[in-house]
Amino acid sequence: MPAPLPRDLRTRPGSALPIKPRPASRSGPKLSVASAPFTPLSALAQAAADLSSPTPSQASATLARVADVPEFVPSGAGALFGPQQIDGPVYDQSAYSDDYGYAFYDPQPAYNGMHMVQGGIESMAIAGSEQMSDKAQLDNFFMHHHVGSSFEPLQHHLYNSTLPHVANIPPNQKQVHCLFIEDHLRVHLQSRNEAIQQALDPTSAEGARLPARVDAYHTLFPLDESRAPSKIFGYPTSVYKAVRSTDGRTYVLRRIEGFRLTNEASMSCIEVWRRVRHAGCVSVVGAFTTKAFGDSSLVIVYDYHPLSTTLMAKYFARADPQTANGINERVLWSFICQIASAIKMIHAHNLAVRVVEPSKILITGKNRFRINCCSVLDMLTFDTPTNVQAMQQDDLFNFGKLIVALTSGSLYALHNMQKCMDHMGRSYSPDVRTLAVYLLNRTLTNRNIDDVIKLIAPRMLQEINGAFQQNDFLEDQLSRELENSRLVRLLCKLGFINERPEYELDPTCAETGDIYLLKLFRDYVFHQVDEGGAPILDLAHVLQSLNKLDVGVNEKIMLSSRDEQSCLIVSYRELKQCIETVFNDLMNRRGRIA
Incomplete structure (x- = not known):
């Protein structure tokens, strides 16, 4: 039965707008809107047209200039897929991250010193662009920089959490925050969207150095500033984020510089890796050779995970008091279970990982690990006879080395194995030490990943429970935006x-x-x-x-x-x-x- 219409319907003198009376017992939050002023892009372009021609230093200046955020420092050799975490605003996620081991987001600082393309996929990915002129292609690939215009990243701090004096209200009342997704999750998702939309100014020195198009990919953005030869692959490598024109999605291009492909049959191993689909492994999309960079290069395409870093950059690249004596055991078991599951899937396809190294393990979120750079060594050593079973044994041994390094907080811990085992026995549960001893024992020639899965089966159940809890949390957040x-x-x-x-x-x-x-x-x-x-x-x-x-x-x-x-x-x-x-x-x- 519909509620009766209130009789006391008042209007303000001089206006006939109906007034909805408020009961005296009702006290709820009011919506207060305070947003930054919006300047249309067309207005910025008009203002830029009135300025004089830029100097060379101005032309290479970045589009994003925010004085209140720290300057972005390019990551070192360890960071492959994104900027390392730097000092910046930290958001308290203890309300959820402590309960859910699979909290898929971490606080990230705002970006500075980067070119932000604030446009949709329509402005970048054009299907069938081969039939267009070069100038028309470039006009659709990039949002050109106008001198004098200001492109700033989203101000995440505008999403303020609930104030303490209104946080504990009666259960029959709701706050505005309860109607939408949790603030920190929103900040994380928007930060990922910003990372996906990063692009270089094509008129800058670095933008002019990169090709406008590499095969079916365009809008290249470098993710790794290191030019030194890779210690794993032996060739200089470069990593770029790029947009594929056929579907408008963002991928990662790993370029092996100076590599000349002599056997076209080596491309067949990419097809085998493309069938490996696992949550603990960065999926391989494809591979091709190109001379767009001025040399003969091999490019392998992977899925893109924005705002990710590596195990090396997270735990070993700098001194961290929290990990000096080893990482938290809860995080360690998340790492063990996810990487072991990925290794099992790869071994089941009669393949070997061959890159179980700290610089090739990607961290895509809180307690979220993925094996990166799979298939690269298979491509580089295709003509060299290999023993898959022996390489799978090396995967298990390298897996054990990583566990010992994480528990001791140093990559050089294996030089004093007895001291590492003593520390592991004092600081961690016996299951960790048992697993490490099994993986590092090369005298057992019949080791296999199935035995590892049996050893960590009880911990697997805890990880599954944590994943289900995180899934429930995300579904609850999604339901707030459902309508x-x-x-x-x-x-x-x-x-x-x-x-x-x-x-x-x-x-x-x-x-x-x-x-x-x-x-x-x-x-x-x-x-x-x-x-x-x-x-x-x-x-x-x-x-x-x-x-x-x-x-x-x-x-x-x-x-x-x-x-x-x-x-x-x-x-x-x-x-x-x-x-x-x-x-x-x-x-x-x-x-x-x-």
């Missing part, structure tokens, strides 16, 4: 209908008809004022009214005109019918005009 698309569609229909110029000239629509009712309903939802004439910014009232309208309930409301000469009582169902009628008329008119 947003439905309400956005409804608001779009109202926006298409209200204040149309052609309706303003129609006297039948000005004071009567369906359009007039929707105009009054817009005032009822958004333009209410209190007794003192102050605007009422009640998000709960807006969401409640829009949901009732979308469902079309039989509850009736009173709509009053602005001149206080008309007062109409209608139901949400009637208003919904009005929207459908008017919007269908707009659709039909569009068809007739077209």
